[in-house]
Amino acid sequence: MQTENCRLRSRGAALTPRFAFCILISAVTSSVHAQSFFNSRGLGEVSPAGEARIAGLAEPSALSTLNPGIFVGPNQTSFHVTALAAAALGTQGSNTRLLRDARPGAFGMATPLPLGTRLFGGINQKFGQDFDVWSESLADTAYRRHIIGRGGIYALRVGLAKSLFDKVCIGAEYNHLLGGSRENWRFETNTGDYTSTDTIEVDYSANTFKVGGSFQNRTFSLAAYYEPPLNLGVRRYKHVHGVIDDTTRFYNISLPQSYSLAAAISPTDRVGLDLGLTVYPWHDATITRSDTTLPLGYRNVWRGSIGVEYEIDSLHPVRVGYSRQTWYYDASHNVSGYIIFEPVTSPITENNIHLGTSVPIPKFGTLDLSGEVLLRHSEFLDEVAGRLMLTLSYSEAWTRRTRRWGY
Amino acid sequence: MKKLAIAGCRVAADRVPQALRFVLSALSFVALACNTLPVGYDQLHDRVTGTADTTLLPDSAASYARYVPLGGSSILYLGQDTSYMSRIVLRFSILDTMDLDSITSFQLVLHQPDTLATMSFVCHPCSSEWTESGVSWQMADSFNRWPTPGGDFLPDTLAAGTMLGDSAVFDFRYVGFDSALRANIRDCGIGLFPQDTGIVAIYAGTGTISTATAPRLRVTYTNKGKQTQRVVNDVADASLIDTVATHSQPYDLLVGSGVAFRTWLSFNTDMIPPEATIARADLKFKPRLKYHRADTIELGAYRLTESFTQKGANARYESLPSAYAGYLVPADGDTVVTIDIRSLVQSWVNYPETLWTNRPASDTTLPDSLRNHGLLITAWPEWSALFRFRIPRSGPDAPRLDIQYVLPPEDRFK
Numbered sequence: 139m140q141t142e143n144c145r146l147r148s149r150g151a152a153l154t155p156r157f158a159f160c161i162l163i164s165a166v167t168s169s170v171h172a173q174s175f176f177n178s179r180g181l182g183e184v185s186p187a188g189e190a191r192i193a194g195l196a197e198p199s200a201l202s203t204l205n206p207g208i209f210v211g212p213n214q215t216s217f218h219v220t221a222l223a224a225a226a227l228g229t230q231g232s233n234t235r236l237l238r239d240a241r242p243g244a245f246g247m248a249t250p251l252p253l254g255t256r257l258f259g260g261i262n263q264k265f266g267q268d269f270d271v272w273s274e275s276l277a278d279t280a281y282r283r284h285i286i287g288r289g290g291i292y293a294l295r296v297g298l299a300k301s302l303f304d305k306v307c308i309g310a311e312y313n314h315l316l317g318g319s320r321e322n323w324r325f326e327t328n329t330g331d332y333t334s335t336d337t338i339e340v341d342y343s344a345n346t347f348k349v350g351g352s353f354q355n356r357t358f359s360l361a362a363y364y365e366p367p368l369n370l371g372v373r374r375y376k377h378v379h380g381v382i383d384d385t386t387r388f389y390n391i392s393l394p395q396s397y398s399l400a401a402a403i404s405p406t407d408r409v410g411l412d413l414g415l416t417v418y419p420w421h422d423a424t425i426t427r428s429d430t431t432l433p434l435g436y437r438n439v440w441r442g443s444i445g446v447e448y449e450i451d452s453l454h455p456v457r458v459g460y461s462r463q464t465w466y467y468d469a470s471h472n473v474s475g476y477i478i479f480e481p482v483t484s485p486i487t488e489n490n491i492h493l494g495t496s497v498p499i500p501k502f503g504t505l506d507l508s509g510e511v512l513l514r515h516s517e518f519l520d521e522v523a524g525r526l527m528l529t530l531s532y533s534e535a536w537t538r539r540t541r542r543w544g545y
Numbered sequence: 546m547k548k549l550a551i552a553g554c555r556v557a558a559d560r561v562p563q564a565l566r567f568v569l570s571a572l573s574f575v576a577l578a579c580n581t582l583p584v585g586y587d588q589l590h591d592r593v594t595g596t597a598d599t600t601l602l603p604d605s606a607a608s609y610a611r612y613v614p615l616g617g618s619s620i621l622y623l624g625q626d627t628s629y630m631s632r633i634v635l636r637f638s639i640l641d642t643m644d645l646d647s648i649t650s651f652q653l654v655l656h657q658p659d660t661l662a663t664m665s666f667v668c669h670p671c672s673s674e675w676t677e678s679g680v681s682w683q684m685a686d687s688f689n690r691w692p693t694p695g696g697d698f699l700p701d702t703l704a705a706g707t708m709l710g711d712s713a714v715f716d717f718r719y720v721g722f723d724s725a726l727r728a729n730i731r732d733c734g735i736g737l738f739p740q741d742t743g744i745v746a747i748y749a750g751t752g753t754i755s756t757a758t759a760p761r762l763r764v765t766y767t768n769k770g771k772q773t774q775r776v777v778n779d780v781a782d783a784s785l786i787d788t789v790a791t792h793s794q795p796y797d798l799l800v801g802s803g804v805a806f807r808t809w810l811s812f813n814t815d816m817i818p819p820e821a822t823i824a825r826a827d828l829k830f831k832p833r834l835k836y837h838r839a840d841t842i843e844l845g846a847y848r849l850t851e852s853f854t855q856k857g858a859n860a861r862y863e864s865l866p867s868a869y870a871g872y873l874v875p876a877d878g879d880t881v882v883t884i885d886i887r888s889l890v891q892s893w894v895n896y897p898e899t900l901w902t903n904r905p906a907s908d909t910t911l912p913d914s915l916r917n918h919g920l921l922i923t924a925w926p927e928w929s930a931l932f933r934f935r936i937p938r939s940g941p942d943a944p945r946l947d948i949q950y951v952l953p954p955e956d957r958f959k
Binding site for chain 1 (some may be wrong): 819
């Protein structure tokens, strides 16, 4: 009888798979979009892992499926698909402007193989380059520019993980990075004509490996992964509208290694504490063009996070987290406003609040939800971004959750 | 029930400010999303290379006149005034097998748009063949001149009368002529000569959608004892127009239709970087109107493909204009003509003169037609309603080219 009651309660609180899918699709196709006013520089912002459950815990990425060695226990096929919606409110001086964006966030799947191994793969965004800015709009200026950037760098991942002693996992994955950005430079004359003057398309491609591992038991987990230096091939195609000859250039961007660490502690059955640290020592990043190598001027930065998960009951976990990071490139500012001076740069710092929960979907998996408020600050430009992530997952990756919902 | 209703009202009243706050919040959200304030533009500032505004004056300018074929026009002009004289030539496809004995009347029917206009005329047979696409005051077709400028005609009078009202019918002598003259009328057509001062417009048969107003011959004949009418529309028509006086000085820059007046302007655009994108290129001038028969004047700007300084009026130009502009004849004569020649200037900028001056003599890969040979301002089309204006050569009303160009941005990665 008690079991029957539990089943009924579970049905009442849960979403049907069809309804969950509808929410996911509507989020993907909504008019809201993920842009940043800072994305026009560098390679763009480092994108989140693309898992709402991890986002709710302040993104300790070593605990996400970005870590090829995270698959310790489960022996069933799993997948997750994420939709991301974001809005960014930028403030510079007395001006405020909102950007919106929506796109698919990530897709990942894993399937067991014999001998305690596991084959996994997925797609996720590594860098986002979406932005939309206007130049001066004062009444006494004769013309304005409008620059729209769309694109990013994506990783196609496939890897193999090996579980050892049901508590340890090591894994390696091959990443094929590809993607591109398209910047459309538009020009509005003082007579109101609005013309596209230039289009800059940049294609990226690279191949790299990633290794990771984790140790997990009932009360304590430790995870880490390492990404070796990355050589990113870049092809830039500049189309100057109206001009007959377009130009193509090739670059090679060399990014140093990065690594991520995370620890999870469960002092009680209902409470979990997650700590994360990701380090990007990218000061020595360089760009090579025509045998000339120049520094990109990036920074050595880190991202730290702390997140707490609390189970209100066995079906309703809530997550809250805080993270802080400095971006690997600086924001720019033109001091004069009118005369072209050497721009002043300042670091971009980010303080984030993360919230999340999960809704079980009977006989399927879960719908994880997260909401994040990202407070980005540079000396002259501030940005408040909101990010909503929905992950539909049929995942056995996290043993603790597997037991909780009993699949 | 009453308590419930009161409770419901309270709930609704409580919700009004909340709903208002929500609406205001939503509106401010939308306003923030729709504005175009320069937030974040500094992040791209080191990539912006600049824009520039410049005004160019013509390096060279000239004007010339040409008799152009006017057969494509939907309007024919007949008359003479202080500026122009105009005749009309028409040709009909008359069946020579027609039984002339049965014809009871042979009439010429003409229609005009201005029902108040009057014009007496006389009609003579042409003595030379002509083609609609090539006939002009001087030329019978594209290759042959009239022996006499203005057309060659026989002295026989085919019809005479006065154009009046929206249409007029004139008795047309055809039946009484011998077969040689009738064959001449069929092959060479007829000409209408004005007898009064002033110019009237007559609907043409070509260049119009409707044939109801086309010049035609109406033949009434007896067929099997019954009166029958046959209408023969014209198969070719054109105005032959000449200028009587241009009321201008020899070096005036003139633009006009009928007798085509064309103005050549040349601008040196070599100071604009070849990689620039032309955002705006407005050719502006304030014309001095000399003559017009319509309130809207259409102009075209053509790109020359040959050197005007070398070939003069024979310099070739592109078959289609690079830009058009409509000029509404103002009451105060104070309107500036603005022609957007952005695409034309862009092509000049793309092919600067240095490409030709710096190349080896043996290099012929770059055709000479791509050079900046300047542009022609003409009536568009040149058979449009008669007009002529003068462009001042100097002063504030003279032609000037206002250009705004944008240099391409720097790369994301330098």
